[in-house]
Amino acid sequence: TQLLEQSPQFLSIQEGENLTVYCNSSSVFSSLQWYRQEPGEGPVLLVTVVTGGEVKKLKRLTFQFGDARKDSSLHITAAQPGDTGLYLCAGAGNTGKLIFGQGTTLQVKP
Amino acid sequence: GAVVSQHPSRVICKSGTSVKIECRSLDFQATTMFWYRQFPKQSLMLMATSNEGSKATYEQGVEKDKFLINHASLTLSTLTVTSAHPEDSSFYICSALGGSPNEQFFGPGTRLTVL
Numbered sequence: 587t588q589l590l591e592q593s594p595q596f597l598s599i600q601e602g603e604n605l606t607v608y609c610n611s612s613s614v615f616s617s618l619q620w621y622r623q624e625p626g627e628g629p630v631l632l633v634t635v636v637t638g639g640e641v642k643k644l645k646r647l648t649f650q651f652g653d654a655r656k657d658s659s660l661h662i663t664a665a666q667p668g669d670t671g672l673y674l675c676a677g678a679g680n681t682g683k684l685i686f687g688q689g690t691t692l693q694v695k696p
Numbered sequence: 697g698a699v700v701s702q703h704p705s706r707v708i709c710k711s712g713t714s715v716k717i718e719c720r721s722l723d724f725q726a727t728t729m730f731w732y733r734q735f736p737k738q739s740l741m742l743m744a745t746s747n748e749g750s751k752a753t754y755e756q757g758v759e760k761d762k763f764l765i766n767h768a769s770l771t772l773s774t775l776t777v778t779s780a781h782p783e784d785s786s787f788y789i790c791s792a793l794g795g796s797p798n799e800q801f802f803g804p805g806t807r808l809t810v811l
Contacts, residue, residue: 683742
């Protein structure tokens with residue numbers, strides 16, 4: 587069974603601080619996706635990483651896929667209140683399904 | 697980008713009644729759709745995989761007779777919660793498999809409250 591361990595599960599920081607969210611697994615994924623979800627809405631895809639060692643940037647967000655394609659991280663620089671939300675990582679499993687991490691609830695206080 | 701809609705967005709029903717939730721891919725055809733359930737501040741839990749023209753595949757622990765899934769066309773999958781109980785209250789989200797491998801597009805979700 588493929589599992590994704592996401593940490594931390596809750597994070598409350600002040601505006602302007604940096605943070606990193608981690609997703610780790612003992613399994614190899616063909617790709618890994620990061621989503622952001624706001625209350626009462628569906629997840630919105632932020633990025634898909636496919637190649638081991640790949641780094642993608644989306645404004646203040648930096649996504650990295652581990653060399654072995656077993657782990658990934660999301661780093662947010664100078665967090666803003668608008669970054670508040672639930673962040674989810676999801677790996678593409680060997681059955682075609684997405685394996686979701688537990689999610690990270692981020693609160694950025696002004 | 698690909699758009700997936702869900703209807704209704706919110707539904708309140710009495711215990712014992714059945715509720716149908718629709719998931720539509722608006723600008724693309726989806727042979728495969730997925731149904732998820734989500735509790736507050738938790739991640740998505742896959743309930744079942746819906747395949748057009750064939751029976752849905754349910755995850756372990758999900759009652760197929762309680763959560764009926766029908767994928768009658770390439771753009772529509774429905775989830776019917778039968779004989780709903782308060783513990784079925786949750787946020788239900790569908791997704792549709794897009795053209796790229798493993799690319800899923802999510803609907804906006806349906807909030808079900810069973811009184």
